[in-house]
Amino acid sequence: MRLGCIGDDFTGSSDLANTLAKGGMRVVQYCGIPDGPAAQNVEAGVVALKTRSIPAAEAVRQSLAALDWLRAQGCEQILFKYCSTFDSTPEGNIGPVADALAEALDAPKVVVCPAFPGAGRSIYQGHLFVADRLLNESGMQNHPLTPMTDPDIRRWLAAQTSYSVGHVPAADVFAGPGRIVEALDAQHAKGHRLIVVDALRDADLVAIGRAAADLPLITGGSGIAIGLPANFGCTPAPVPWQGQPGRGAILSGSCSNATRAQVARHAARHPAREIPGAEVIEGRLSAADIADWILAQDGLPLAYSSADPAEVARVQDRFGRETAATALEGFFAEVARRLVAGGxxxxxxxxxxxxxxxxxxxxxxxxxxxxxxxxxxxxxxRAGPDLVVALKSGNFGAEDFFEKADAVLSGGI
Structure with missing residues (x-):
């Protein structure tokens, strides 16, 4: 294994793995830290963790354990992947994990670049944009767990890290890999260890990837991986796929603007049932109820808790943010188990x-x-011989995403 990746969630980790696979690398996404060695033909391993919203100390512990496993596989470079909207709080978890990985790898300068132009995320003058809106005006300011209220990634990260935060502006990035290397060195000379790097286009990410070829640690959204396969001598190649016949369904727990629009469109055309958070927490609605309802429907049924942010806030105020989140996550997990194992x-x-x-x-x-x-x-x-899945971050996808996803999973597209 040559490139080792640590993801703070499962959706972005799958996107990262896809980006590397399209670049020609042989990739496997591991769900948690494996308990044995990787296959010898794996060139890039993506260890997907669920560390975005847990206590920072635990996120650091799990990330360092993933690092140990990846280094044992012989990885030459480590990539820490987080969300392209930099989902975090002033306490972490991006800063603490980046600090711990940098220290463990003795990395003197670390790229910080959540940009993903293909999904509308760009960094300009250190500020994160979602399409033509600043991050804090994009709907992310209403995120139920990590509300993003400041688009200046330098300022947001500075509250989380014990190191000084630097910046490589777009003008240096546009000038190509050589200039980026010089700019990173200059920022390091000024005492900065974590360095936010602007990126507005895929070409910028390719240039950043080339400039980072010799760095032990890179951090960013999944887009940062666009330029990495070439550093390992890989060339783009089609990703093979065989669709899965049978029945499909959709579970949605995202409250993002994009997902709520997708839910509204799908509900107008297919069976759909809302999952009120209060009913789940109070035990008035069970996972068996929802699983049985889904299995009784024709077409492509949807079960969702993607409520308006104001309603989410009311539930959190009533029951507590952590209680609400834990209850709904466990609920969806149990619904999925019943659908796959029993249905x-x-x-x-x-x-x-x-x-x-x-x-x-x-x-x-x-x-x-x-x-x-x-x-x-x-x-x-592909999750197994008889199960295929699509994992979507909240703000990704067009309004017809659910229909398109099932069509690709079935092999119809």
Whole structure:
């Protein structure tokens, strides 16, 4: 294994794995830290963790354990992947994990670049944009677990890290890899260890990847991987895929603007049932109820808790943020178990990073084989001989994403 990747969620990790696979690398996504060695033909290993919203100390512990496993596989470079909207709080977890990995690898300068232009995320003058809106005006300011209220990644990261935060502006990035190397060295000379790097285009990410060829640690969104396969002598190649017949369903726990629009469109055309958070927490609605309802439907049924941010806030105020999140994640995991084990469902599309992680853990999946891209940031994944899945971060995908995802999973596209 040459490139080792540590992801803080399952959706972004699958996107990262897809990006590397399209670049020609032989990739496996591991669901948690493996308990044995990787196959010898694996060139890039993506260890997907569920560390985005847990206590920072535990996120650091798990990430360092993943690092130990990846280094034992012979990895020459480590990539720490987080969300392209930099989902975090002033306490972490991006800063603490990046600090710990940098110290463990003795990395003197570390790229920080959550940009993903293909999904509308760009960094300019250190500020993160979602399409043409600043991060804190994109809907991410209403995120139920990690509300993003400041678009200046330098300032947001500075609150989380024990190191000084530097910046490589777009003008240096546009000038190419050589200039980026010089700019990184200059920022390091000024005492900065974590260095935010602007990127507005895929070409910028390619240039950053080339400039980072000799760095022991890179951090960023999945887009940062666009330029990495070439550093290992790989060339782009089609990703093979065989669709899965049978029945499909959708589970959505994301409250993002994009997902709520997708839910509204799908509900107008297919069976759909809302999952009120209060009913789950109070025990008035069970996972068996929802699983039985899904299995009784024709077409492509959707079960969702993707409520308006104001409603989410009311539930959190009433029951507590952690209680609400834990209850819904466990609920979706149990629904998925019942659908797959008892109902014979073979295709599952999941919306929401935390929801996806809970479902994958609930199904006790060890690794995922990477398939073709459904939409920017979302690949098809084979979870077993009779199960394929799609894991979608909240703000990814067009309004018809759910239909398209199931069509790709089935082999219809």
């Amino acid at each position: 014979g469902l073979t295709r599952l599309t999941i919306a929401g990073g935390e929801t996806s992680g809970a479902v994958i853990e609930g199904l006790a999946l060890n690794h995922l084989q990477i398939g073709p891209e459904i939409a920017p940031g979302v690949p098809a994944l």
